[in-house]
Amino acid sequence: MRMSEKPAMEFIKKRLAEIFDPKMAKGWDRVIQFEVEGEGDLYVEVKNQQLNIVEGKHEKPDIKIWIEPQTLIDLFSGKIAAPTAMAMKKMRYEGSMGDAMRLMRVFPAKK
Numbered sequence: 544m545r546m547s548e549k550p551a552m553e554f555i556k557k558r559l560a561e562i563f564d565p566k567m568a569k570g571w572d573r574v575i576q577f578e579v580e581g582e583g584d585l586y587v588e589v590k591n592q593q594l595n596i597v598e599g600k601h602e603k604p605d606i607k608i609w610i611e612p613q614t615l616i617d618l619f620s621g622k623i624a625a626p627t628a629m630a631m632k633k634m635r636y637e638g639s640m641g642d643a644m645r646l647m648r649v650f651p652a653k654k
Contacts, residue, residue, distance in 0.1 A: 550582075573605040573642060577615065586599065605642060619652050
């Protein structure tokens, strides 16, 4: 599969780098695994207020998110809230609720 065939993956790599707020990431070192339906896997490492985005699976992510491609784009564009996406069964989340809330502050969609 060529990269152009993975629009959500390409979008999220660029978008997360744009909206990352290192101040909100202070003291919050986490690995977030995204499993994007039909496009593959991507994980985000937040460590020492730095961001690293890698295609593939991480062995021990702190947070796992299963999501449809368009929902991923909408979520980080500020068009849909995570609770709404989960209620519509377009997204599933595994991890602590505190991490879920912090994730949306570290990556504010409306930036």
